[in-house]
Amino acid sequence: MSEKRVLAGTYEIIGYLQSGSGGDVYKAYHRRLKKEVILKKIRHKGVSMNINRQEVDILKNLRHTYLPQVLDFFMEDGEYYTVMTYVPGKSFKQLLNEHAVFSQNQLIRWGQQLCSALYYLHSQNPPIIHGDIKPANIMVTPEGNICLIDFNISFYMDDNTVLGYTDGYTSPEQYIIALDAQSAKSIPMHDQIDEKSDIYSLGATFYHLITGQKLQRNRTGREKDALQTHVSEAFSSVLMKSIEVDRNKRYRTAREFYQAFQNIYKKDKRYRQLLLRHRLIRGGMVALLGISIVTVGYGVHEIKLEKTEKYNDLVAEQVSYRESGDYKKEEDTYKEAVKLLPDKLESYYQNAYTLYEQQEYQKCIDFVEYDVLKSEKADLIDDRITDIYYLEAESYFELEEYDKSVEIFDRLFQYGEFDNLYYRDYAIALAYDGKTDKAQEVLQEAIDHDLTEDSIYYAKGEIEKSMGQTDSAITEFQQCIAVSEDNNLKMRSYVLISEIYEKNGKLEDERALLLEAKNALPVENQMILLERLVQTDIELANQGNTSLRDEAIEVSKEIITQGWDTYTTYNNLAILNEKQGNLGEVESILNQMKELYGxxxxxxxxxxxxxxxxxxxxxxxxxxxxxxxxxxxxxxxxxxxxxxxxxxxxxxxxxxxxxxxxxxxxxxx
The missing domain is CATH 1.20.58 (Methane Monooxygenase Hydroxylase; Chain G, domain 1)
Structure with a gap:
């Protein structure tokens, strides 16, 4: 292939990189995006490649911190190509060639990152099997994180694809199937390739990274000894389970493998012995060694329980501080909780929720992306991850970055169980992103998942509002208000009708609506509505109804009493009082502002x-x-x-x- 060749009128080939069992890999320049990408020519050898658009869209919607993004899939001159983002850094193969040595801590962290990526791929419908995990296909980025490249698109696209093999990394079942069907018949347990094949290949790759030698197909029985020369007994046991010849003895899922990496230190015999020795010395109980041996297991269990109980208490405090509006204490408590159990996601979620509730949407997004998703210790397979992604998606929506919101929702829906309301808000985000047909499909999916009547009215109102059909949108929101018992959903419906009235210049209608909402909703759901009422009164007062300034003053005082005050609250209050001639009040308010804001x-x-x-x-x-x-x-x-x-x-x-x-x-x- 010429270095000057351009494919699909877009991809200018820079140079050849490598060949794998799945095809040849090239570096290319994306002319439209003006950035380097990776282009792979799929080696299919007569395999059917009747690819439908839905499958391609699923692949292009894959989003994971430790995977490159699939940008395109196309055919040219009878050849099939995939395009992925370019990942800077060095592969493990390059690092091995440079005789790099990796610490146990590095390997555990990378193992968790890779298991997280595999679990994500395996959780797709249908599951995506990488099929070629080896040092050449694992990049270490300049930031020191992992990126698993070159996952096998052809294997995902066609169930009949038989992958090749790479000595030292390929699972026994994949090796036998790749050689010939006759061998496969003679060993029934090697008749399929699935998630466990990837687990084997990952374990074999780590065996090479640790020992400096590839894993041999004919086992010597000394593999564990070779590992224990370099890493702890616990670490070697984790890897030995992953590279069992009998696939039924391996980890069932990448999530199990991830959790095994997480628990290495807890299972390390030398670590446990060290803890025991320290306890004995501190307690002056050397003479009572026999009693200690009996009780130490119970003691460890008790300490773990105490730690968990303390963590749960701290999370409860986070919720309490957030609900009372003491956001500084919530943040301090979050830091204490996450230091205690950094792998648990509940404390992260509560802190993200606090930022979202304060309308600190960009801070919420940054917190999720950097403090959670890039954390070396957080368990990103925890069920709470979907709720964290939801807060990020909603934050992007509030910032009116609807394409980003849709992108995060797409990532969210790659995981397991989630609230059916997420379908509703996903449909709304799609509508505002201009994808109204898909929005209607997703809303129907939400209805099929037993979405409540009030949420259906609300979602329909949002979709119609996004399309400019304001009259029908108002009708849907009013229906939501009439049937709903969810005060938060009622509040959101009132706010959206208010926005429509404001946009259409119907300020009197907007004021009447906001007063209705003020009387209908409990105080805790009134913050946004009261802020809008103040602004509406100010606009109407400027148009001649000056008596409404007094109403705006009283409403502003309510906002301050409830602890929802901002700089704007005091500034408006000063201006309103000055226009009404309350000069003594103005001076008091300005002194308060100076004290609060400097x-x-x-x-x-x-x-x-x-x-x-x-x-x-x-x-x-x-x-x-x-x-x-x-x-x-x-x-x-x-x-x-x-x-x-x-x-x-x-x-x-x-x-x-x-x-x-x-x-x-x-x-x-």
Whole structure:
């Protein structure tokens, strides 16, 4: 293949990389995306390749931290190609050639990462078997993480595909089937290739990494001794189970293999003996060794139970702090809990939920991506992972990054059981991403999963709103409000109707709706609605109904009482009171703002306007604008220091004009 050859009008071949049992691999340049990719020509040798679009879409929707992404699948000149993201770094094969030595801690971490990736592939429908796990197909990235490359697309596409084999890594059943069917008949237990074949190959790869030697097909019986020269007894036992010749004796799933890696230190005999020795010395119980041996197992069990109970108590505290709005204490408790049991996901979930609840959507996304998914210790196969992905998907949705939201939902649905409401919100995300046909299909799937009546109305309303069908959307939301007993869902329906009214300029209708919601919902569900009511009252007051400023003031005070106040709450309250002539209130509010938020040009600006109003209430001969001048000068200095992106503040220009008038009028010298 010429290095200048371009395939599918997009992929410019840079050079040949390697050949595997599944085909030849090349590095290429993606002209449209302007980045390097990996292109693989599938070696199928007459195998049927009648590929349907749904299968290709499933492959392109694969998303996992330790797998490359499938970008494309195409045929040209009778050859089939897959395109995947390029993964920087070095393969284990390269590192072995460089005589690299790996620590037990590194290998355990990488083992967990690889098992996580395999479990993800094996959990697809139908399962995706990698089929060619070996050092050349495992990359170590510059960040020190793993990426499992070159999983066998052809094996996934066609059940009749017979994979090749690579000496030292291929499972016995795969080796025999690849040689000839006659051999397979003589050994019935080697009549299929499935998840356990990948488990064997991963174990064999680690055997090579540890011993420096490939695993031989004809076992010598000294394999465990070879491993124990380099790693602990517990580690060697884990690997020996993975490379059992009898597939029925191996780990049943990649998840089991993952958990075995997790428990290596707990099972390490030398580690247990060290703990026992330390306990004996600390307790002065050397003379009572016999009693200690009897009781030590019970003691370890008790310590584990105490640790778990403490962890559960901390998680309960996280929930309590979040519900009471004490987010700082929640975060501190999260750090304590995750330090105690870093593999458990419940504490991570509660902290992500806290960020989401605070509307810190980008922080929630970053927390999930970096603190959870890239954690070396977190159990990413824990059932809670789907709920964590859900919070990330919803955060992207709130940021109106609908394509990202859909992407995370796609990742979520690769896992097992999940709440049927996730179907509903997935359908909504699809609708806002412009995929309305698929949104309707997913909604029907949610209905088939017994989605409740109120959620069906709500989802239909969201989909119709995304399509611009506002009247029918309002009808669906109103139906949801009428039948639902879920106050959170009612609140969301009220908010969306409010948004439609605001967009269409129906402020009176919006205000009436928000007042209805305020009376219908409990206080804990009113935060967003009250904030919208304040803004609606301000808009209507600016249009002439000035009495509504008093209502906005009272509602703002409710927001503060409930602990939902923000900088904007106080700023609005200061402006509203000033316009209503409540100057004493304004000064008190501005002093509160200064105490809460520190020096800020806007606060100094508000003080300057307040001074103007104060002086205008006096006779000309009694006016003193020196305080106004001081506030103005502070505001002006901080404004130019704090101004970002050259944004301008019209009120600052107005304030400058007033200042010049005062100077010209001789009020300021």
């Amino acid at each position: 020096d800020d040009y806007n606060i100094e600006k508000r003080f300057a306007f307040l001074e103007i109003d104060k002086q205008e209430q006096k006779a000309n001969s009694n006016r003193d604008y020196s305080a106004f001048a001081s506030y103005y000068e502070h505001a002006r200095t901080m404004y130019y220091e704090q101004m970002k992106n050259n944004d301008t503040d019209a009120e600052m220009q107005l304030l400058e004009n007033v200042y010049q008038q005062a100077v010209n009028g001789g009020w300021i010298r």
